[in-house]
Amino acid sequence: MIGRLTGQLLEKHPPLIVIDVHGVGYELETSMNTLVALPAAGETISLYTHLTIRDDAHLLYGFTREHERALFRALIKVNGVGPKLALAILSGMDEDAFMRCVRDDDSKALTRLPGVGKKTAERLIIEMRDRFPEWENASDATLPLEAATAQGQRDSVADAEAALISLGYKPAESAKMLSGLDPKQPAEALIKAALTQRLSS
Known part of the structure; x- marks a missing residue:
């Protein structure tokens, strides 16, 4: 299991990022809350990670806060909630x-979150209420990150639209x-x- 990665941030293509760890490029998917906290490409970052192994792929997910990773792990245990929906939930609201x-x-x-219908919302409320002890008291440590820097207007809007x-x-x-x-x-x-x-509309 890969639990944490520290290396140079090479690329940001929301929601994907690439981190160089001693010459090996790791591709990770992140929530928008984590992505917003990341510095510019070229900086050194450290993320808590979760590895999902499927028949056709090994997928890594990255989080700046251990608490967010704990909630992600609790969410994917809910019936009908996979990693993609869990990231959508964590992108739409914080813990x-x-x-x-x-x-x-x-x-x-x-x-109001994409992919969450009435039945899924009700299931989340029922099942996550019972799972609070698994993640509520998890360490809320945040790995050190610097503020992100601006990109080109056209690329920013296109990247944001692709991420949504x-x-x-x-x-x-x-x-x-x-x-x-503001573009x-x-x-x-x-x-x-x-x-x-x-979410506020």
Whole structure:
């Protein structure tokens, strides 16, 4: 099991990143909350990781906070929730917001996330309430990261739109979510703003 990686951040293609660890490039998928916290390419980063092994692929997921990884691991144990949906949930809200939804039986807030219908939201509330002890008290350590730097406007918007589509939003919906936002922002900031705006609407 690969539990943590430290190396040079080579590429950011939301939601994918590539880290060079002693000459080996590791491709990881991340939540948007983690992606927003990453520095510019070329910087050294350290991430908590989760490895999923399938017949056709070995997939790595990266997180700046151990608490977020613990919640990810709890989510993928819920019936009908795979890694892709778990990342979409963690991209749309942080751990505290998710905890409030579960404790307040707020299925409506959960259904604003892509791929989460009414039945899935209700299942998440029921099953995650029982799983809180598994991750609620996990260390909330955050590995040191620097602030992200801006990219080209066109690339930022395109990358942000591609990331939203990968999370389950339709192309037209993704474009609408990004309209009105400042295109001078880096892709990570655009994604975060779009998700925040979508969930608060």
